[in-house]
Amino acid sequence: MAFAITQTCCADASCVSVCPVNCIHPAPGEPDFGRTEMLYIDPGTCIDCGACADACPVDAIFPAVDLTGPLRAYEEINAEYYAGRDVLAEASVAPNFHRWAPPDFGRILPSDFAPLDVAVVGTGPAGMYAVEDLLLHTNARVTLVDRLPVAGGLIRYGVAPDHPSTKKIGETFARFHDHPRLRLRLGVEAGPELAGRHDAVIYAVGATQARRLGVPGEDLPGSLPAATVVGWYNGHPDAAPVDLSTERVVVVGAGNVALDIARILTADPDALADTAIAPAALARLRSGKVREVVLLARRGPSDAAYTRPELLALAARGDLVVDAHDPRIAAAIDGAEPGDKAALLQGVPREAVDWSSPPPDGRRRVILRFHSAPVSFRGDTEIRGVTVSGPAGEVEIPAGRVVRAAGFRGAAVAGLPFDAETGTVPNTAGRVEGVPGTYVAGWIKRGPSGGIGANKECARETVGTLLEDAVAGRLPRRRRSGLRAKLRGRA
Structure with a gap:
């Protein structure tokens, strides 16, 4: 018996990292990743451990034999992705194992790396994946800002109300709202004071305008x-x-x-x-x-x-x-x-x-x-x-x-360059050129393409660029005093 991925797959690859036999593809780093509609479980390799189902943030993974009604088609949909692929030829140890990629240590921070103060604007998927990366993998202090009185962005206001499993990923993001190194500020318009009081600012404001x-x-x-x-x-x-x-x-x-x-x-x-x-x-x-x-x-x-x-x-x-x-x-x-x-x-x-x-x-x-x-x-x-x-x-x-x-397109962000043709802020791997210490993630960075999970790799790239600049000493000096009082006054 194998598991199968179904309709609500967000493709953020949380399942990939916990699979003991590497049977979920396309995985990050593979050519198809970010280009397929969803991820797929190889029925010939899956060992039915259920780790993927436990890790899935949107309840999209079930034992194939338990699928009923419209979901029944997903057993075949998962298998179709692997049709014609020679799994055994790709195996490096045994039929249940695909060849693993070499270890990637792309981020190496100095042992004495001082905590950064980072502001993230936007509580949607791109902003929250950036927050998750910063809080779990660095010692940064994060100020999370959103102009709306309720956090969630696209998850809260863009996902259809009859897709509760997809909306469930908001619970995964919400667990960071109470993190001791995060200050959440809702109902606050992001202004120039953020750049003046933080080492870096990440804008993850989406694409809200109609094409x-x-x-x-x-x-x-x-x-x-x-x-x-x-x-x-x-x-x-x-x-x-x-x-x-x-x-x-x-x-x-x-x-x-x-x-x-x-x-x-x-x-x-x-x-x-x-x-x-x-x-x-x-x-x-x-x-x-x-x-x-x-x-x-x-x-x-x-x-x-x-x-x-x-x-x-x-x-x-x-x-x-x-x-x-x-x-x-x-x-x-x-x-x-x-x-x-x-x-x-x-x-x-x-x-x-x-x-x-x-x-x-x-x-x-x-x-x-x-x-x-x-x-x-x-x-x-x-x-x-x-x-x-x-x-x-x-x-x-x-x-x-x-x-x-x-379709959608991004809107200009005050103080940042803007490409009116693409509806994005011009950037290099998330770095806004000409505005030191300023970064973008999500649709305002790459345009309105890709679902929820696409923002994970997008945010990871942006945070990696930010840390690279920090280690190289390219972040400007910031004035950090008085931010809390300033934000409280604007709330």
Whole structure:
């Protein structure tokens, strides 16, 4: 019997480090690490010890024989990753062992290394992985700052409320909030005084701005960025209520965030009652009129932006429909090989949707429309519909709301250089050039790509660069007195 990794995998590789037979891949340092949708357990090598399941921060690992329902597919998904690989050829001791990489002592700090005072701005995954690294592997004193009154960042306000296992990683991060070398300051805007009173500052502020579509009507009332909708159902203090008085909502994009939004807007409110959804959002879902959400995917079924785990979770509800408006769609699905994203849609109903008719009565549904991109948003004083491209020309899809889920971009940070094209702070391995003692981690560093676990290696690189600068004497002298009083006054 072997274990299998399932839908909620965060890919932070906590499981890799505890596996006694090195059977979880791709591992940090391997070419595929950070490029796959999740990590995978080799069923031919796993010895069923369960160490990985104990270490997983998001409860994503189970014995394969215990998987039921939609999770049952993950036994095959794990095995598929190793199909065609000659495990025995890679073994160095016995069939149960892969070849281990040589020891890596990339960080060597002097024995008399003085404690650093480091400020970390942002309590999301990137910031907390940086905090974890500093507190566990150095003697640094850390001041953790967030402008919001509740810690968590993307975990608290970005993960869908019906993904409790994914949100559970917040508990792993929260254990550092009471660490004796950490001062937590919430509801505080980070200002220039941080740089003046710390040896170094790490900005892990994410990417909070919506990527523009550049189509006419994009700014009409009723056209909402995905962050607004996600923040609303997660109770973000800055999010405004979302009007659900329309029967049809169009979501531009087919990434994981788009699928989350479609799933929440069409869910049975009773099924969300015991989740982390904001009470005000749940009440509005109960009274709302939304019965149909249309996902516009620019590419085809084999190249859609969503991950296989997210599509499996949506398809398992039984209310997913594929719009069969283009013959290329059926050909891609029917001809898909196992492991192809399109193969996951082989059991999903297809329908030539009549957009001139209202959504069907008596049920909610999500429609995937591939090979479609918005040409314009139609309306006078508010959104009335979307004009989309198609193989037979342009098509009008009536809708009272549009959600733009085409990606995120970072916003400029006061006092730091900013690349407006990429939405990032220019850096070298996390070091902000030209601003000594200042570093970045997460999406503001590398752009909005990669899930929760990708931030672990990203933060590790940044902290390594910071320590390298400290050992080399490249950090500027700081004035450390009065920070606590200053922050208290701004709280």
